[in-house]
Amino acid sequence: MIDFIQMIVSGIAVGSSYALMGLAMVIIYKTSQVPNFAQGEMALISSFFAMMLLTTFNTPILLAFFLAFVFAILLGCFLEFAILRRAKDPNILGMIVITIGIEMVILGLVSWKFGADQKIMPFPIGPYDSFIIGNIFITKLEVLTLVTALLLMIILFLFFKYSKLGLAVKATQQNSVAAQIVGIRTNRILMMTWGISSLVGAVAGLLISPTIMHPYMMWDPMLKGFAAAVMGGMTSLPGAVIAAYMLGIIEHLFGGYISIEFKSVVAFVIIVLVLCIKPSGLFSRHYIKKV
Amino acid sequence: MDMKRDYYEDVQLFSSKVVIFWFAILIAVLYLFPLFVDNYYVYVANYIAINIIVVTGLNLLVGYTGQISLGHAGFFAIGAYGTVTLMAKASFPFLLALPCSALIAAGFGFLLGLPALRLEGPYLAIATLGFGLTITQIIGRMDIFGGREGLHAPDITIGSFVINTDKEFYFLLITLTIILLFFMRNLIKTRVGRAFIAIRDADIAAQTMGVNILYYKALAFAISAFYAGIAGGLYAFVLKFIEPEIFTLMMSIMFLAMVVVGGLGSMMGAIAGAILLCWLDLKLRNILDVPYIGDWLEHLSKSWFSITGVSNIQFIVFGSIMILIMLFEPLGLYGVWIRTKKYWRTWPF
DSSP states (O other), X not given: OHHHHHHHHHHHHHHHHHXXXXXXXXXXXXXXXXXXXXXXXXXXXXXXXXXXXXXXXOOOHHHHHHHHHHHHHHHHHHHHHHTGGGOSSOOHHHHHHHHHHHHHHHHHHHHHHHOSSOOOOOOSSOTTOEEEETTEEEEHHHHHHHHHHHHHHHHHHHHHHHSHHHHHHHHXXXXXXXXXXXXXXXXXXXXXXXXXXXXXXXXXXXHHTTTOOSTTTTHHHHHHHHHHHHHTTSSOHHHHHHHHHHHHHHXXXXXXXXXXXXXTTHHHHHHHHHHHHSTTOSSSOOOOOOO | OOOOOSHHHHHOSOSSHHHHHHHHHHHHHHHHGGGTSOHHHHHHHHHHHHHHHXXXXXXXXXXXXXXXXXXXXXXXXXXXXXXXXXXXXXXXXXXXXXXXXXXXXXXXXXXXXXXXXXXXXXXXXXXXXXXXXXXXXXXXXXXXXXXXXXXXXXXXXXXXXXXXXXXXXXXXXXXXXXXXXXXXXXXXXXXXXXXXXXXXXXXXXXXXXTOOHHHHHHHHHHXXXXXXXXXXXXXXXXXXXXXXXXXXXXXXXXXXXXXXXXXXXXXXXXHHHHHHHHXXXXXXXXXXXXXXXXXXXXXXXXXXXXXXXXXXXXXXXXXXXXXXXHHHOTTHHHHHHHHHHHHHHSTTO
């Protein structure tokens, strides 16, 4: 029983970082129909930027994080403005290829600049500091991840529900021509969603960086986040979050009870099965394509 | 661009005697060139030929049928491990083991193609991506496939010939490549190929015309996987040694990049893309030895990046090529070729 609770707890903690990546994916996909494969690498370069500030320039940690977040937002806006907007014939394959291209460029730059070996992020909380409640271990980092993820989700929810900007984003997502007619600058909204999503990704990246920090560190969370987003329906924010926690928990339970070896791939098997049964994800209305 | 006046003109393999003449010369050059060059260039040619086979198959799926696959490294791995295992453990002859393992890959492709009926865009991308990752993980954990240590490829014997050098293997490989390319070119011009193209252009319209979408989508996946399987089986003998770490997601991405850079829906484009990216891949590994560019890069690296040299520069170059191609010439190298041709044909107008 203790094992079971322990696995659930660890699953939820891991699921939080998947959830953040999934959210970032969904935010972009909803507005611009781009499945953003560069999401992980955008987070990666932001985390490495923070690390560079901390180690080379000895910036205070809060300032470094703040600058990293600003950097992430600017990076997202820049990529949308300079590359995605210039695409001539935006079909889905073209967008996938462009974002994969961005991903490879950023990956190449980061591993050129910082090298491909494991780095140490000077984070105030070490990866192994932990609480023990009863017989359950939970690291402080996991608690921090969970709390930050929940806070961020609430902020995003409030932002999209109540703020004027959030409503404009929603309007653009639902019908961009109509949004343009009522006076929303949809181009700017697009740019802004890229900024927001890059910020969400960067938060995930910074929370992952104390445990692993090398140029490939974001691949697994990114793919799992993407998987969660697809499982949740790719257009539903709560769907992505729920699917991410489900994936995290299932992964840990599978690792604990069935086979630790195949733990990292079970998410994809689940995805394929879910997509076979419900092709547009668990939490989205089925879309009907018109001829 | 060239007007087709009847059906037979559309389906014929060569459009004129001139084309046949040049084609014969090309074949002759391909067969004769290993006699005059170093072993290294033969190795490069083998590497490129294998990528051409995969990319031709992937092009059928992505360029002609309009599906996305980010899991071709999985089929590639099935082909490689299947061939080596069948030869080493079940003592199949090479010429039987290769098609058998390719058929296994095709079977997996068919299975993956079935859910593809209802999936599109990001859903299909993640499903195929998941397949590719899962296959390599499973292969890497099974003892019959050598686990993490990998497998050594045995020698190939065909009849009484033993093939164990790169040059000998080249002749086998180039023959297979030419056969497969011919088959693909024929396939696209038949009823099946037209069905694929119809699905790409408008699947619902194709369905109304009587194309069985479920069957043809799955068939496209199967054929594409068959090509990847053949190529994988051959790749095992180029490397002489296979391990699960070779067949990564990056490999699938590279295959897709080759198709896209070459030009979607054109065989010549796919071949050109494979040649260009493979050549760049091998060249960029020792870019610092290239005069001028190497010095400049070293200087740039030392003043702005790291002092240890340019390790992953091929990612930057490939990524930039992918972005630029998509932004400025979505038809890829084939589009550039068409435009050049048109320019010269209509010159000076």
